[in-house]
Amino acid sequence: MDKVVSYMIHQIPTNANVLDVGGGDGYVANLLLSKRSDIRVTITDIASNVGSFVEHTNRNRLTVHPSTDISELQGKFDVITITDVIHHVPTALRQEFFAKISSVGKEVGCSKIIVKDIEPEGFRAKLALLGDLFITGDRNVVQLSANEILFPNFTKSDWAMPDFPNYCITFLSENVTNLR
Numbered sequence: 001m002d003k004v005v006s007y008m009i010h011q012i013p014t015n016a017n018v019l020d021v022g023g024g025d026g027y028v029a030n031l032l033l034s035k036r037s038d039i040r041v042t043i044t045d046i047a048s049n050v051g052s053f054v055e056h057t058n059r060n061r062l063t064v065h066p067s068t069d070i071s072e073l074q075g076k077f078d079v080i081t082i083t084d085v086i087h088h089v090p091t092a093l094r095q096e097f098f099a100k101i102s103s104v105g106k107e108v109g110c111s112k113i114i115v116k117d118i119e120p121e122g123f124r125a126k127l128a129l130l131g132d133l134f135i136t137g138d139r140n141v142v143q144l145s146a147n148e149i150l151f152p153n154f155t156k157s158d159w160a161m162p163d164f165p166n167y168c169i170t171f172l173s174e175n176v177t178n179l180r
């Protein structure tokens, strides 16, 4: 995950207020907070137990919203991060999820969405899938290719495969790209 987070920290603007959707135990949020002392992170998740992995020294820059649907969120956020979440969203609900992220993004003033997920190719991707299906027990998991991720009103601005099969995509709000 270190290579992925190293990519992500270069995509996050100075002093950013980051909304980590599906942040879970806070493993990624903790790495981001440790590597970027200027940012704040808010984790929101439909799960009830979130952020337990975040170190004490980073907690003063962390807010958590457990058992929360993203549409309930209020506030201002510069960036939305979504790491290893989309492959857990049932396939039939993914377009709705993308539309919801886009509309929440607009409401909270977010100019950038950063997604990390797993390309469904090769041995490591298979291992990750088996882990999700049989260790975490989420039978809805279906991995998706980077080119299947599209957020209405956001444009893909950067793409990287920092640690195959893990990819990262950065999307910019069209409000921002239109100002260029």
Ligand SMILES: C[S@@+](CC[C@H](N)C(=O)[O-])C[C@H]1O[C@@H](n2cnc3c(N)ncnc32)[C@H](O)[C@@H]1O
Binding pocket: 021, 022, 023, 024, 025, 026, 027, 028, 044, 045, 046, 047, 069, 070, 082, 083, 084, 085, 088, 089, 097
């Ligand atoms: C594999 S964990 C990833 C946790 C963390 N983002 C990371 O990379 O370590 C997937 C998380 O996505 C959350 N999740 C799944 N669907 C979600 C949704 N529709 N809205 C918010 N969180 C969701 C799950 O509850 C879980 O905590």
